[in-house]
Amino acid sequence: MRNEPILAIIGASASASEDQGIYSSAGLMAEAVVAAVAQSGVKRSQIDGLLSASAYYYMPTPTLAEYLGIRPSYTDSTTIGGCSNIAHLRHAAFAIDSGACDVAVIAHASTQRSDGKRRVKSMSEPLAYELPYGPLWPIAGYAMIARRHMHEFGTTSEQLAEVAVAARKWALLNPGARWTEPITAADVLASPMIAEPLHRLDCCMVTDGAGALVVTSPERARDLCENPVYVLGGAETHVARNVSQLPDFVTAPATITAPKALRQAGVELSDIDNFQVYDAFTITTLQILEGLGLCPIGEGGAFVEDGRTRPGGSTPVNTSGGGLSYRHPGMLGMTLLLEAVAQLRREAGDRQVEDSMLSLVHGLGGVQMSGATAILAGPGWVG
Numbered sequence: 001m002r003n004e005p006i007l008a009i010i011g012a013s014a015s016a017s018e019d020q021g022i023y024s025s026a027g028l029m030a031e032a033v034v035a036a037v038a039q040s041g042v043k044r045s046q047i048d049g050l051l052s053a054s055a056y057y058y059m060p061t062p063t064l065a066e067y068l069g070i071r072p073s074y075t076d077s078t079t080i081g082g083c084s085n086i087a088h089l090r091h092a093a094f095a096i097d098s099g100a101c102d103v104a105v106i107a108h109a110s111t112q113r114s115d116g117k118r119r120v121k122s123m124s125e126p127l128a129y130e131l132p133y134g135p136l137w138p139i140a141g142y143a144m145i146a147r148r149h150m151h152e153f154g155t156t157s158e159q160l161a162e163v164a165v166a167a168r169k170w171a172l173l174n175p176g177a178r179w180t181e182p183i184t185a186a187d188v189l190a191s192p193m194i195a196e197p198l199h200r201l202d203c204c205m206v207t208d209g210a211g212a213l214v215v216t217s218p219e220r221a222r223d224l225c226e227n228p229v230y231v232l233g234g235a236e237t238h239v240a241r242n243v244s245q246l247p248d249f250v251t252a253p254a255t256i257t258a259p260k261a262l263r264q265a266g267v268e269l270s271d272i273d274n275f276q277v278y279d280a281f282t283i284t285t286l287q288i289l290e291g292l293g294l295c296p297i298g299e300g301g302a303f304v305e306d307g308r309t310r311p312g313g314s315t316p317v318n319t320s321g322g323g324l325s326y327r328h329p330g331m332l333g334m335t336l337l338l339e340a341v342a343q344l345r346r347e348a349g350d351r352q353v354e355d356s357m358l359s360l361v362h363g364l365g366g367v368q369m370s371g372a373t374a375i376l377a378g379p380g381w382v383g
Contacts, residue, residue: 081365110330
């Protein structure tokens with residue numbers, strides 16, 4: 001049964017000043033917010049809800065509010081890693097439905113690429129139980145996950161490489177993508193080994209960037225915006241904080257969140273037209289596809305190896321090029337949401353998935369420690 005939307009996105013924008021090293025994280029967020037508000041049909045002074053997660057600020061929402069010159073009546077800086085902004089959609093829906101606020105902004109930014117040049121580190125707590133062993137996080141954790149998947153199910157490096165190749169093929173259709181040279185599976189396997197079995201091209205890029213969404217109730221959205229994107233359902237979870245405490249290494253949090261989000265939305269997995277999923281490493285895409293239920297756990301390698309996630313395939317995945325080939329500014333969840341909005345608004349250009357009406361967005365936090373899923377619908381969903 002098709003359910004009513006719980007939230008509407010009336011403005012969505014990335015920042016324009018990426019990888020220039022001229023703005024702070026808050027400055028990039030403010031730039032993205034201003035652009036998103038310009039689309040929304042509301043004024044900045046009407047924003048009374050603010051949600052943000054940050055690796056830079058202890059108090060991200062007060063910092064951003066000061067930049068914007070607003071005083072929100074509802075604020076939320078819940079941080080569960082890279083999926084935080086996806087989880088924020090449901091939080092904003094709760095707040096708006098309860099009357100805590102009327103129009104909210106969800107924002108994120110990272111200057112991690114510029115920080116590396118300046119030798120500046122983002123705020124991060126040490127993992128006290130694992131730091132003494134000297135792992136390079138998060139790649140060491142995901143390398144262990146990939147090796148376990150290979151051990152249990154026979155997954156191959158060639159199958160992982162197909163994830164990177166598919167992402168690059170989508171990026172070739174995206175004029176905003178950072179990496180636009182064609183690659184083959186052989187190129188992935190020939191790239192330097194970073195943390196065995198993950199090669200350099202199995203790993204996401206590091207970029208600056210920001211994004212923002214303006215959200216309100218579905219009822220109000222109809223009067224403000226010609227092309228609102230609707231949030232039909234969502235769910236979130238966290239299962240551990242340290243890699244050593246993961247329930248197991250082969251089951252993604254999507255197994256918990258995806259069924260709940262689909263049930264709230266009142267749609268089936270087979271109804272989804274495109275999938276925007278966290279691809280910090282090739283193994284994360286593989287395990288998320290399994291966790292969503294697109295194939296049984298352990299069969300992700302076989303699922304992708306025939307090219308079905310590439311342009312023209314039966315299961316469009318990460319149509320922007322994702323974190324592997326488009327951009328990866330810190331917490332990737334916002335970037336995934338922006339691509340879903342572009343697809344549902346029919347604004348994706350050459351990478352547009354024909355007749356897209358439903359998008360599933362799923363993000364991870366840490367090393368498979370948290371997850372959040374959201375189901376989004378296009379402007380035509382509500383008559």
